[in-house]
Amino acid sequence: MNAVDEMSISRFERDGFLVVPGLAKADWCEAMRRCIKDALNPLQGPAEFEADVGYQGSPANRGAEGGNTPRRLLSAYSRDTVFRRWATSDGVRAHLQAMLRTEEVLLSQCHHNCIMTKMPGFSSSTMWHQDIRYWSFDTPELVSIWLALGYEREANGGLWIIPGSHLLTLDRGCLDRDLFLRKELEENKALIEKAVAVNLDPGDALFFHCRVFHAAGMNCTDVTKYSVAFTYHAKDNAPIPGTRSGQYPSVPLTRL
Numbered sequence: 001m002n003a004v005d006e007m008s009i010s011r012f013e014r015d016g017f018l019v020v021p022g023l024a025k026a027d028w029c030e031a032m033r034r035c036i037k038d039a040l041n042p043l044q045g046p047a048e049f050e051a052d053v054g055y056q057g058s059p060a061n062r063g064a065e066g067g068n069t070p071r072r073l074l075s076a077y078s079r080d081t082v083f084r085r086w087a088t089s090d091g092v093r094a095h096l097q098a099m100l101r102t103e104e105v106l107l108s109q110c111h112h113n114c115i116m117t118k119m120p121g122f123s124s125s126t127m128w129h130q131d132i133r134y135w136s137f138d139t140p141e142l143v144s145i146w147l148a149l150g151y152e153r154e155a156n157g158g159l160w161i162i163p164g165s166h167l168l169t170l171d172r173g174c175l176d177r178d179l180f181l182r183k184e185l186e187e188n189k190a191l192i193e194k195a196v197a198v199n200l201d202p203g204d205a206l207f208f209h210c211r212v213f214h215a216a217g218m219n220c221t222d223v224t225k226y227s228v229a230f231t232y233h234a235k236d237n238a239p240i241p242g243t244r245s246g247q248y249p250s251v252p253l254t255r256l
């Protein structure tokens, strides 16, 4: 098992995120990129399109110009062994065991479990949100991993995070109808000023807590940005039966 240093885990607990440089080997990243390009041409579903997300800058519907631009290839875990190998790899498991403070880590097939394909031309921006907003588990203690398969910067719609925001308890009034931070409120403006850009290089993995506020802009370059995202939880933090979080079985990373 890869050694994970306590300082990194303390930083994760304080900030709600941690970047682990080069966690995925270059040849794995190359195999994933190849697989994604094959899945995009011709498109192999299931997929989510820019028109589906309804974010700022999204085409109004699938028939509108750019409406059919794929935003996410869904069900990444079951698409190919390259994704399963990465999602369950030793480095991933060791970090999650330390962050979730358990040997028994499971991958949720219901949340994230996707390949982000942020394309030039029709990509929309994602406002400030916590991923847990629509998820239903016994406790809000889940960790997602965002693997960069290329360079991720502000210019191509890289992520921004508000460090420490996973520890906040905000009044409902701070959030809009869809549970995004209301940017017009003074208290939220002060919070958003603390945001940091997460610059990632190919093979870098961003671990982030499901309560940490994050956002991302549009891809203003002419190159598609590919990232792979999976979400994990401890075995004793179960999805609530009958909710979207319980729709598909979670996959143990360890023999249970």
Ligand SMILES: O=C(O)CCC(=O)C(=O)O
Binding pocket: 116, 118, 124, 125, 126, 131, 157, 214, 215, 216, 217
């Ligand atoms: O790439 C983006 O626009 C952000 C995606 C995101 O925040 C999410 O899927 O939770």
